[in-house]
Amino acid sequence: MPTLSSLLQYFLSGLTNGAIYALIALGFGIIFNATAIINFAQGEMVMLGALCAISLYHLIPSLPLAFLGGVFLVSLVGLVFERLALRPVRDPAPITLIIITVGAAVFLKGLAMLLWGKEAYSLPSFSGNAPLYLGAATIMPQNLWVLGLTAFLVLVLEAFFRLTLVGKAMRATAYNLRAARLVGIAVGRMVQLSFGLAAALGAGAGILIAPLTLGVYDMGTMLGLKGFSAAIIGGLGSLSGGVLGGLLLGLAESFTSGLISSSYRDAVAFLLLLLVLFLRPQGLMGGRR
Amino acid sequence: MKKIGLVLALTLLALSAAANAADLKEPYIIGGIFSITGPASYLGEPERNCLEMVVEEINAAGGLNGHPLQPVIYDDEGDVTKARLHAEKLLQKDKALAIVGPSLTHTSMTVLEITQKAKLPLISCAAGAAITSPAKDRFWVFKTAQTDQMAVSRIYAYCKKHNLTKVAILTVSTGFGMAGKDQLLGQAPQYGVEVVAQEVFGEKDTDMTPQLTKIRGSAAQAVICWGTGPAPALVAKNLKQLGLTIPLIQSHGVASKKFIELAGDAAEGIILPAGKLVVYKQLPDTDPQKAVCQEYAEKYQAKFKAPESSFGGYAYDAQRLLNAALTKAGSDPAKIRDALEGTRNFVGVSGIFNMSPEDHNGLNPEAFVMVKIHNGDFALID
Numbered sequence: 001m002p003t004l005s006s007l008l009q010y011f012l013s014g015l016t017n018g019a020i021y022a023l024i025a026l027g028f029g030i031i032f033n034a035t036a037i038i039n040f041a042q043g044e045m046v047m048l049g050a051l052c053a054i055s056l057y058h059l060i061p062s063l064p065l066a067f068l069g070g071v072f073l074v075s076l077v078g079l080v081f082e083r084l085a086l087r088p089v090r091d092p093a094p095i096t097l098i099i100i101t102v103g104a105a106v107f108l109k110g111l112a113m114l115l116w117g118k119e120a121y122s123l124p125s126f127s128g129n130a131p132l133y134l135g136a137a138t139i140m141p142q143n144l145w146v147l148g149l150t151a152f153l154v155l156v157l158e159a160f161f162r163l164t165l166v167g168k169a170m171r172a173t174a175y176n177l178r179a180a181r182l183v184g185i186a187v188g189r190m191v192q193l194s195f196g197l198a199a200a201l202g203a204g205a206g207i208l209i210a211p212l213t214l215g216v217y218d219m220g221t222m223l224g225l226k227g228f229s230a231a232i233i234g235g236l237g238s239l240s241g242g243v244l245g246g247l248l249l250g251l252a253e254s255f256t257s258g259l260i261s262s263s264y265r266d267a268v269a270f271l272l273l274l275l276v277l278f279l280r281p282q283g284l285m286g287g288r289r
Numbered sequence: 290m291k292k293i294g295l296v297l298a299l300t301l302l303a304l305s306a307a308a309n310a311a312d313l314k315e316p317y318i319i320g321g322i323f324s325i326t327g328p329a330s331y332l333g334e335p336e337r338n339c340l341e342m343v344v345e346e347i348n349a350a351g352g353l354n355g356h357p358l359q360p361v362i363y364d365d366e367g368d369v370t371k372a373r374l375h376a377e378k379l380l381q382k383d384k385a386l387a388i389v390g391p392s393l394t395h396t397s398m399t400v401l402e403i404t405q406k407a408k409l410p411l412i413s414c415a416a417g418a419a420i421t422s423p424a425k426d427r428f429w430v431f432k433t434a435q436t437d438q439m440a441v442s443r444i445y446a447y448c449k450k451h452n453l454t455k456v457a458i459l460t461v462s463t464g465f466g467m468a469g470k471d472q473l474l475g476q477a478p479q480y481g482v483e484v485v486a487q488e489v490f491g492e493k494d495t496d497m498t499p500q501l502t503k504i505r506g507s508a509a510q511a512v513i514c515w516g517t518g519p520a521p522a523l524v525a526k527n528l529k530q531l532g533l534t535i536p537l538i539q540s541h542g543v544a545s546k547k548f549i550e551l552a553g554d555a556a557e558g559i560i561l562p563a564g565k566l567v568v569y570k571q572l573p574d575t576d577p578q579k580a581v582c583q584e585y586a587e588k589y590q591a592k593f594k595a596p597e598s599s600f601g602g603y604a605y606d607a608q609r610l611l612n613a614a615l616t617k618a619g620s621d622p623a624k625i626r627d628a629l630e631g632t633r634n635f636v637g638v639s640g641i642f643n644m645s646p647e648d649h650n651g652l653n654p655e656a657f658v659m660v661k662i663h664n665g666d667f668a669l670i671d
Contacts, residue, residue: 003506006502006503006505009505009531013498017496118326118328119331120518120519122522122550122551124553129526129529129530129554131530131531131532138531212495212526213495213496213523214522214551216519218493222493257500258499258502258503262488262489262494262497262499262500263462263491265491265499
């Protein structure tokens with residue numbers, strides 16, 4: 001019979017993983033809103049963020065610099081990716097673009113393998129390794145960073161979309177591309193910006209999780225797929241849905257691992273995905289389309 | 290003009306004859322199958338490096354009885370099908386006299402089927418006990434890596450000595466982990482150890498807190514983690530994270546500096562069995578393995594500018610065993626096999642080999658020493 005403290009432990013680790021999935025899901029949501037496609041290279045942005053930050057940290061041992069540098073570099077990758085791989089496509093049917101993103105994911109993973117090899121690399125925790133106790137359950141300072149920074153980024157994102165002109169322009173583009181173009185919004189640039197933003201969020205997630213899970217060239221695949229599942233579970237296109245889906249997925253994984261068996265951990269994401277697609281395809285918060 | 294042409298042709302002919310005269314003796318073709326890329330590249334790459342290093346040294350000294358060594362090395366990428374294909378190629382196309390490798394237990398099990406049928410000696414660098422046992426079905430198969438069975442018996446002897454009678458085991462779901470789990474469960478009764486919790490984790494898993502939380506709730510006095518790659522380092526970190534203060538014992542799969550680097554502070558105090566290579570500097574000078582380990586370490590570092598690898602040591606020992614057999618027996622695979630089986634008191638990096646018809650590994654638990662990680666390095670204990 002699991003004790004209260006072990007349940008609390010599962011809850012806390014589930015929340016942390018959930019926050020990471022939430023950030024990745026947000027990336028999917030932003031791009032989907034702007035372009036109606038799924039960017040399957042999103043997971044690789046997470047991986048690139050982690051590895052770039054680790055390399056930067058080895059050059060200059062400053063965590064804030066590594067974090068900002070990593071996010072900046074990967075945002076550039078996102079912007080360049082859209083400009084070079086997606087915009088020139090002559091017949092931009094969604095399926096074509098989606099397959100291009102899959103190809104980009106494979107390319108980026110291969111590039112990472114060449115640049116960083118196959119070994120794992122560590123990043124120091126942002127504020128040390130002394131666990132904090134909540135009763136008999138423990139939480140690491142890094143987990144608090146993940147939760148705190150995720151919440152902060154979600155709020156900043158909400159403010160961006162609601163209050164700034166650029167944010168509103170992006171929302172307009174997502175709502176109705178033709179009308180947005182008619183009122184003079186540079187639609188192409190908004191699309192490119194959404195890729196950059198999604199890449200930045202992915203990179204942030206990767207750098208936050210790297211002290212806990214290490215950075216490896218192939219970490220992006222599973223994370224991307226789980227983030228995608230989280231986005232669908234919460235409702236593709238809804239930002240709060242992305243966050244909810246992510247947290248739910250993280251908790252489901254953690255409790256399944258703890259209470260049933262840890263071998264089923266990875267299966268949970270896909271089981272939940274199937275469940276949502278069967279019962280409520282528009283996701284928990286209902287998509288906008 | 291014609292005369293110059295004739296002189297030129299004759300000169301070239303003479304030169305090539307002189308060149309050929311130096312290569313009078315046929316080369317010994319040595320096959321190598323390693324997991325140079327793929328998830329086990331930390332095994333296969335050093336192993337390939339060592340094979341090449343030993344061969345280069347022998348050839349520079351004039352070969353074995355004048356015969357140069359010609360290595361033909363393939364990368365199985367940790368994949369069973371590829372390993373099989375490469376073995377067939379080495380047999381039929383390259384006509385190898387013997388094969389060193391593969392790096393992993395499951396690829397070794399596949400390749401040995403082929404080499405047994407073809408009556409060709411195989412010296413595997415993998416740890417699984419099933420590679421050389423049952424002896425009657427492994428006439429042509431040898432291995433240089435210490436067996437997991439010995440690692441487990443050293444660990445349990447340590448547990449018994451320190452009164453750790455209730456343990457939790459946390460094993461990886463790969464072949465290495467499952468073989469280790471079998472040994473851990475099977476040998477526990479004879480050391481008076483009770484396994485109070487058994488958990489499994491995946492090779493690529495990044496969060497073992499659920500398994501460790503369950504272990505935290507059990508009566509375990511120690512945790513034995515059996516895995517390779519980055520995951521055991523995360524187990525060490527998760528253990529600290531959950532505030533577990535019971536000792537963590539790892540397998541010999543993490544006997545490398547990379548593990549200490551990945552685990553960081555969490556590596557402090559971890560106990561594991563390791564080959565003598567990781568602590569050779571702390572060995573007494575009377576230990577015959579000290580000199581061999583030192584020579585290997587210095588040569589490896591000088592040539593590859595990287596820290597010496599215990600895993601590379603398996604291939605280093607394998608090739609040197611093969612060299613001794615080739616020197617004695619020439620190019621007849623059956624005689625090479627007999628010579629390998631007759632190896633006695635061969636001092637290697639992985640241990641002192643004493644082969645016999647019943648034991649084609651030739652090592653005993655003394656090939657391992659118990660070490661503790663302290664201040665970022667391995668320290669010999671007890």
